[in-house]
Structure formats: C-alpha cells, structure tokens
Amino acid sequence: MAGAKNYDLELKDLIEAVLREQASDLHISVARHPTMRVAGKLTPLEKKPVLVSEDTKGLVFAMLDEKAREKFIEDKELDFSYTYQEKARFRVNAFFERGFIAAALRLVPMDIKSLQELNLPESLLEFARKKQGFFLVVGPTGHGKSTTLASLVNFINHERFEHILTIEDPIEFLFTQDKSIIDQREVGFDTKGFHKALRSMFRQDVNVGMIGEMRDHETISAAVTAAETGHLILSSLHTNNAAQTIDRIIDAFPSTQQNQIRSQLSMSLLGIFSQRLVPRISGGLIPAYELLIANTAVRNLIRENKAHEIDIVIETSSELGMITLNKSLAALVERREITLETALAYSLDQRGLGHLLGKKI
Numbered sequence: 001m002a003g004a005k006n007y008d009l010e011l012k013d014l015i016e017a018v019l020r021e022q023a024s025d026l027h028i029s030v031a032r033h034p035t036m037r038v039a040g041k042l043t044p045l046e047k048k049p050v051l052v053s054e055d056t057k058g059l060v061f062a063m064l065d066e067k068a069r070e071k072f073i074e075d076k077e078l079d080f081s082y083t084y085q086e087k088a089r090f091r092v093n094a095f096f097e098r099g100f101i102a103a104a105l106r107l108v109p110m111d112i113k114s115l116q117e118l119n120l121p122e123s124l125l126e127f128a129r130k131k132q133g134f135f136l137v138v139g140p141t142g143h144g145k146s147t148t149l150a151s152l153v154n155f156i157n158h159e160r161f162e163h164i165l166t167i168e169d170p171i172e173f174l175f176t177q178d179k180s181i182i183d184q185r186e187v188g189f190d191t192k193g194f195h196k197a198l199r200s201m202f203r204q205d206v207n208v209g210m211i212g213e214m215r216d217h218e219t220i221s222a223a224v225t226a227a228e229t230g231h232l233i234l235s236s237l238h239t240n241n242a243a244q245t246i247d248r249i250i251d252a253f254p255s256t257q258q259n260q261i262r263s264q265l266s267m268s269l270l271g272i273f274s275q276r277l278v279p280r281i282s283g284g285l286i287p288a289y290e291l292l293i294a295n296t297a298v299r300n301l302i303r304e305n306k307a308h309e310i311d312i313v314i315e316t317s318s319e320l321g322m323i324t325l326n327k328s329l330a331a332l333v334e335r336r337e338i339t340l341e342t343a344l345a346y347s348l349d350q351r352g353l354g355h356l357l358g359k360k361i
Contacts, residue, residue, distance in 0.1 A: 007058035014059070015084050017045060022284075024107055024142070026090075028056050030100040039284055040277070056101045060094045063103075079188070081108070081170040091146075091172050106142070108172045112154045113147070119286055120148060123321050124273060128152045128234075129159075131207075133270035134227035138239045143277045144287060145236040146172050146212070152234060153210050157182060163205055167197045168212035180208075187212075198222035201231070211235040217252040224261065227268035241325065241348065242272040242292035242314065246307040266302040269294040274325065278338055278346050286337055288346060290314065290325040330356040 354361030
C-alpha cells in the first residue's frame with residue numbers, strides 16, 4: 001500500500017471487507033496489516049500490504065475534514081463518527097503511537113435492532129416505560145452497551161410522545177424521529193462537555209436523557225439530579241457488575257460528598273443491566289447478562305454503604321425478575337448456545353456456575 005495516492009479508494013476497500021466479513025472493528029496501525037475483529041477474534045487482512053506511516057496518515061485523513069485534521073494534530077487523539085456511503089457508520093478513535101498515526105474503527109449498525117433481535121430480555125422495556133429515574137447499562141468496552149441503549153431509546157421513540165436528548169462522544173446510532181422529538185448532541189461539536197450539556201437539559205423541556213458515558217463525578221452528579229427531578233436518564237459505565245457499578249459511582253466523589261450521592265442514588269436508581277457478548281457455538285456472539293432491579297432491599301444497601309451484599313439480593317430475587325450472570329451463562333450452556341469452557345471464561349464465580357450446572361469445578 002506504500003506510495004498509494006488514492007486513500008479514499010483504499011479506505012473504501014477496507015470498509016467493504018469489514019461489511020463483507022461482518023466484522024465489528026477495523027484496526028489501522030503502522031507495521032501491521034489492516035486488521036479486523038470478527039466474532040471477537042483479530043483477523044489480519046494478509047492480502048493487504050503491511051501499513052507504513054504514509055498509509056495510516058492517508059487512511060485517517062481520508063475520514064476527516066480540514067478542521068478535524070487540525071484538531072487531531074493538536075490534541076494527538078480524536079473521537080469522531082464516520083459514515084460510509086449510507087451503508088455503514090463507524091465510531092472512530094484516531095491517535096498517535098510512537099509518533100505514528102493509528103486508528104480503531106467500531107462498526108455502528110445502521111439499523112437499530114429491537115431487544116428481541118438482540119437476544120436481550122423483554123423485561124428491560126419496563127425501565128424504558130418509566131417516566132423518571134436512573135437506569136444503567138454496564139460492561140466491558142465492546143460488549144454492546146451502546147446498542148442496548150439505542151434499542152431502549154428507539155422503543156420510547158416509537159411508543160410515546162417525549163422529548164429525548166442524547167449526549168454522545170461521538171454520536172453513534174442515528175435515530176429517525178417517530179412519535180418523539182430526538183435531539184442528538186455530540187461532545188466537542190455541539191457541546192463542550194457531558195455535564196455542561198446535562199445542565200442545559202434542564203432548560204430544554206426534556207423528558208428522556210441518554211448519556212453515552214459517565215466519565216466524571218460532575219456528569220454523574222448532574223445525571224442523578226436529573227433523574228431525581230422528573231427525567232428518565234439512561235447511561236453506561238465500564239464496570240463488570242451491579243455491585244461494582246455502585247461502588248464506582250460513589251468512589252468518583254470526594255469523601256465529603258459520598259453520603260449525599262449514596263442517598264440520591266438510592267432514591268433515583270431504577271436498575272443496572274450488565275452484559276457480555278460471548279462466542280456462540282454456531283458462530284457470532286450472543287449476550288450473557290446480569291439484571292439488578294432497585295427494590296427496597298437494594299436501596300437500603302446503597303444507602304447503608306453495603307453494595308458488596310447486592311450480589312446476594314440478585315441471587316435470591318429471581319422471582320422479582322432479577323438475573324445473575326451465572327444463571328444467564330448456565331441457560332446458554334443448557335440450550336447449547338455456548339460451550340461450558342466459554343461460560344467458565346466469562347463467569348465471575350466459576351464454582352457457583354459449576355454448581356448451577358451440576359458440575360464440579
């Protein structure tokens with residue numbers, strides 16, 4: 001690829017390969033073949049030459065206008081969205097490594113799927129039907145949090161007349177307004193920051209707010225306050241389970257403010273949904289998940305700083321609709337969707353999973 005002048009065409013070829021192979025990601029890095037992630041595994045495009053610095057710069061700059069190029073060079077990293085011929089959208093992070101330009105592109109499906117199409121529990125719709133409160137979708141990077149949030153927002157869009165505001169960095173899914181008014185704001189272009197946009201939300205007659213990610217205590221504080229004052233707030237965090245999510249939120253605040261945020265969170269939280277995308281026997285990925293519903297017992301544990309006991313509440317409250325990750329994994333094994341080895345790899349309590357499946361681990 002070295003010396004190639006038409007990087008628009010080179011980029012087109014790479015994106016067509018991503019779409020053809022149903023990849024989730026594309027990595028562009030010096031001294032490597034362009035590399036896709038297919039069903040969770042990195043797959044080099046070995047028919048393409050190893051990239052040199054001129055190639056990675058040309059491919060990244062092919063996705064940026066002049067203003068964005070200048071911002072990238074100045075900041076040394078840039079989050080942005082890129083649309084390819086109305087066929088696909090990508091969330092892109094461009095960055096420098098060892099002085100060279102590199103990028104990671106995450107495919108964002110053009111169509112927003114329903115929970116049923118995503119193999120997610122229909123019970124999540126009960127949270128979307130709420131008029132007020134705080135609902136979180138959590139999990140590691142790349143495990144479908146944004147897709148789940150988009151599905152919930154689109155459900156509200158089709159079901160009732162609301163003013164929905166999304167605050168994202170960058171904007172991922174593009175919504176087609178139906179019954180609801182949907183305003184999408186991109187951090188860095190439409191607003192200077194998440195918490196600034198959230199503060200403005202109070203003056204914009206918003207019913208539902210979707211925050212792409214909560215990164216600091218100012219954003220968390222504004223989100224919880226919004227949930228307390230008549231808004232339905234949907235957001236995400238990079239945490240592994242419900243108990244860790246509660247601790248992460250509280251620990252984001254100075255010690256002098258932690259009792260206050262515990263009290264606010266205990267009153268406003270609706271639930272926490274933790275998900276993983278795990279390799280399926282038949283190919284592709286399927287979600288495994290944990291669901292916490294904020295009942296009286298959960299609210300008391302949050303208020304009393306006993307988040308470590310939340311796992312027990314989830315495990316003993318299946319009749320209320322709560323789901324442990326182990327039960328979700330066990331059900332996938334029993335339906336022959338995933339192997340036992342895969343389930344064990346993703347379980348946070350392997351011995352407990354073995355007990356559910358009647359196997360000694």
